Amino acid sequence: MARLELDALSKRYGDFHAVREVSLDVADGEFLVLLGPSGCGKTTTLRMIAGFVTPSGGAIRIGGGDVTALPPWKRNSGLVFQSYALFPHLTVAQNVAFGLEMRKLRRDEIAARVAEALRLVRLGHLSERLPRQLSGGQQQRVALARALAIRPDVLLLDEPLSNLDAKLREEVRVEIRELQRQLGLTTVMVTHDQEEALTVADRLVVMSEGEVRQIGTQRDLYERPADRFVAGFVGRSTFLEGSVDGAGRFVTSGGLGLRCAPGARPGRAVMALRPERMALGAAPLGLENDLPGTVEFVSYLGAALDLRVRLSDTDRVTVQLANRQDGKVPEVGERVHVGWSADAGRIFPPDDAAAA
Amino acid sequence: MGVAVDTRRLGRWALNGVAGLAMAYLLTPLVSITWLAFWSQEIPTFPPEGYTLAWFAEALAQPKFVGGFLVSLQVGVAATLIGLALGVPAALAIARRGFPGRGAVNQFLLMPLVVPGIVLGTAIYVFQVEAEIATEWPIMGSIPGLVAGHVLIVIPWVVRLIAASLAGFDRSIEEAALNLGAGPWTAFFRVTLPAIRPGIVAGGLFGFVTSFGNLEMTLFLIAPGMTTLPIAILQYLEWRLDPTIAAASVMQISFIAVAMLVTDRFVKLARVV
Numbered sequence: 001m002a003r004l005e006l007d008a009l010s011k012r013y014g015d016f017h018a019v020r021e022v023s024l025d026v027a028d029g030e031f032l033v034l035l036g037p038s039g040c041g042k043t044t045t046l047r048m049i050a051g052f053v054t055p056s057g058g059a060i061r062i063g064g065g066d067v068t069a070l071p072p073w074k075r076n077s078g079l080v081f082q083s084y085a086l087f088p089h090l091t092v093a094q095n096v097a098f099g100l101e102m103r104k105l106r107r108d109e110i111a112a113r114v115a116e117a118l119r120l121v122r123l124g125h126l127s128e129r130l131p132r133q134l135s136g137g138q139q140q141r142v143a144l145a146r147a148l149a150i151r152p153d154v155l156l157l158d159e160p161l162s163n164l165d166a167k168l169r170e171e172v173r174v175e176i177r178e179l180q181r182q183l184g185l186t187t188v189m190v191t192h193d194q195e196e197a198l199t200v201a202d203r204l205v206v207m208s209e210g211e212v213r214q215i216g217t218q219r220d221l222y223e224r225p226a227d228r229f230v231a232g233f234v235g236r237s238t239f240l241e242g243s244v245d246g247a248g249r250f251v252t253s254g255g256l257g258l259r260c261a262p263g264a265r266p267g268r269a270v271m272a273l274r275p276e277r278m279a280l281g282a283a284p285l286g287l288e289n290d291l292p293g294t295v296e297f298v299s300y301l302g303a304a305l306d307l308r309v310r311l312s313d314t315d316r317v318t319v320q321l322a323n324r325q326d327g328k329v330p331e332v333g334e335r336v337h338v339g340w341s342a343d344a345g346r347i348f349p350p351d352d353a354a355a356a
Numbered sequence: 357m358g359v360a361v362d363t364r365r366l367g368r369w370a371l372n373g374v375a376g377l378a379m380a381y382l383l384t385p386l387v388s389i390t391w392l393a394f395w396s397q398e399i400p401t402f403p404p405e406g407y408t409l410a411w412f413a414e415a416l417a418q419p420k421f422v423g424g425f426l427v428s429l430q431v432g433v434a435a436t437l438i439g440l441a442l443g444v445p446a447a448l449a450i451a452r453r454g455f456p457g458r459g460a461v462n463q464f465l466l467m468p469l470v471v472p473g474i475v476l477g478t479a480i481y482v483f484q485v486e487a488e489i490a491t492e493w494p495i496m497g498s499i500p501g502l503v504a505g506h507v508l509i510v511i512p513w514v515v516r517l518i519a520a521s522l523a524g525f526d527r528s529i530e531e532a533a534l535n536l537g538a539g540p541w542t543a544f545f546r547v548t549l550p551a552i553r554p555g556i557v558a559g560g561l562f563g564f565v566t567s568f569g570n571l572e573m574t575l576f577l578i579a580p581g582m583t584t585l586p587i588a589i590l591q592y593l594e595w596r597l598d599p600t601i602a603a604a605s606v607m608q609i610s611f612i613a614v615a616m617l618v619t620d621r622f623v624k625l626a627r628v629v
Contacts, residue, residue: 052531072534085532089550098546099536150536 002063002153003028004049004186009058011044011210018044020210021058026154029184031177033197036207037233042190045207046156049188050079062153073102078147082159084139086131092118092142093127099150117149120179137168144176148183155180157189161196173200194234206230228270228348237272238318244269244347254312259288264347271345275306275320279339280330287339293317295334305329309338386609393602400599411603421604424588431499431584432567435506439563440556442507443514447555450515451522462519469512473572480505481576497579505577509570510563517562521555554623561619565612 004026011019019041026032034042047053049060051072059068067075078099087095096117100110118124121141131139140160147155160176161169177200180187191197197204198218206213206221206229214226225231228239242252248262250271260271279285291311299306305321307330319338330336396406415421449455450462468476488495495501529551533543549556571586578587585608592601 050531050535052534071539072531073537073539075535076537077535079532079535081528081532083526083528085526085528087529087532087547087551089553098533098538102537102542146532146536 002186003061004154004188005059005061006045006049007059007061009045009048009060010056011041011048011053012056017210019048019055022207022212023058024205024212024215026186026188028186031180031185031187031189031200031202033201033204034188034190034207035192035194035197035204035234036213037192039209040207041210042192042207043158044210046079046158046188046190049154050077050156051075076150076153077156078150078152078154079156079158080140080143080147080160082162084131084143084163086139086142086146088131091128091130092123092134095131095142096127096146096149099146103150113149117145120148120183121145121175136164137172140164140172141175144179148179148185153186155185155187157187159191160189161191162193169196176200198234204234206233208233225272225346228272228351231272231346231348236275236318238275238316240271240273240315240317240345241350242269242271243267248342250345250347252312252315254314256291256312256315258345259342260345260347261343265349268350269347270350271347273317273340273345275318276304277340277344278317278319280307280309280319280321281337281339284337285339288342289345290337290339293336293338295330295332295336298329298332300329307336309336311338389602389609390606393599393606395599398598400597400602411599412607414600415604415607418588418592418600418604420583420588420591421585424583424585425608427499427582428568428584428586431502431506432564434499434503435510435567436560436564438503438507439510439514440560443511443559443563444518444556446511447515447518447522451519462515465515466512468508473570476508477505477573477576480508480573484577497577497582502574502577505573506567506570509566509573513562513566514556514559517559518552518555521552525551557619557623561615564615568612569608 004024006022006024008021008023009019010017010021022041022045024032034045036042044053048055051067051070051074055068059066061067062075062077087098090098093114096114097110100113105113114127115124118127121144123138123141123145126134126138131142134142140163144160157176161173164172173196179185180200189197189200201218203215203217204221205215208229214221214230216224221230221234225234231237232239240250240252240256240258242250242254242256242258244260244264244266245251246266248260250258250260250264250269252258252271258271279287284290293309293311295307296310296316297308300323302323304323307319307321308316309319310316317338391404392400393411394407394409395404396408396410397404446465450458450465471479484495484501487493525548530543530548533547534540538546569586570584571590574584574587578584583591585604589601589604592604
């Protein structure tokens, strides 16, 4: 296992910047997740680390050694593909042995390491099957065993769970995480699924349009999102358009005067609100922001309720309530009070300012 | 409700009927030639007077049939092997590489299927005459000359069927091999080639059958005194019409059928073609 460093890594296709100066430092044994919507450059970044895409600029170092110019077969990275990419004509054991044969290991050592890798993913009993005789989840674990058997310096996971059904996905991701910890694997995983990212990662990298938007732990991203994109992509937010007018004051485009944390620059801005940080009641709530509104829409989610509340003609917020046994469910059209503390609303520059 | 069921049943009968007719149409020549091969009278007239195996012995006793079979076999195998050596890289390039004129090259490689055999034969004949005059090499009527012509009609099958199996090939399988430490050549021979093997086998088989049964083009390229099985059959027919010809044909059909059945045991042809 080894430390992985990306230094201002870039990829251009003509005028299109797929990846723009991405710098990352993945510690030995760390599980890093690249998270972002499709087309954000996360997969291109992963493929550059594996050596399948040649960078336009920057450097990749594994264990301190520069591998930027090395072909894929000399990098000692273990990649698990989204499609699993098992060799269809080889048995499970032969699939896992492939990388070891390429390394010209002794026959008895290969057998021992294949058995060990298959034991780790609990598939020892299926070693003589062909891939097409296995379920999706089993194929996925064979792909993982094949990548682990070569004892890679870095383990790379390209949306490894996206082809599994929801229940299996939860099981396998816990399994991957436990294996990763147990073996101390330096791991980079790519996903667009924030729940998946949040459950497995030590640290997350949020990417958008080829750039890193924020790097941090789950708590960093959720509590202190760097910009409007991260606030909307990690967890949920509703946004109020408006402007900061004086210290700690925010006026929405609908004319509502709100309190916010001091320190935001005056001028046009958006306020991001977490639905689960909002309070709702029939009477005023005694919070710094406390506004009457009308329930417009109710989604019953089981464990929780989502309510869309209209505060003015142009201002709407989403409030999430825990679904308690004794609680009464507000109805559409009901007059309610919505409240939140001044520091629950985070202020960001408007989109066009961020883009400039 | 009853009406709907009846209509559906009627539709199914109609479909089965049409399929049955098509099947019968395809099988009639095969069945009649096989039947004819066992008739005992020399001039085939209906109804048969009795049955015999004598015509098979007669066919095997004809040196031209046996010699022709061997030449056809030799030419077919050589043309197929050369066709594969050229067709596999061609199919890879067409399926994998984006180069200008790719569509045109693809169509061009399929051309020999479209051009009538007589035209193809004439063209190659004229070319070989000119080539022999220019180089003074003995091209005309040689086995290599004949094989060269047959390679041309093998290539479309090979390219077409291998390109088809490459189209369904997940390239990340190759990348997985590279990621696990295999160089490009090792990845090709250990992963890509086995994966497209059905296409290679099917392409080779169809190419071979095409070459083995080719008459029109071969007529132009064959040396005087040499003969392939189709030509031997044609020449025999010019003088006589007895069930020997049917017996020879049945043996040829059986030979190809066995080749297909054996191939199908290793590679499911229905999956590729």
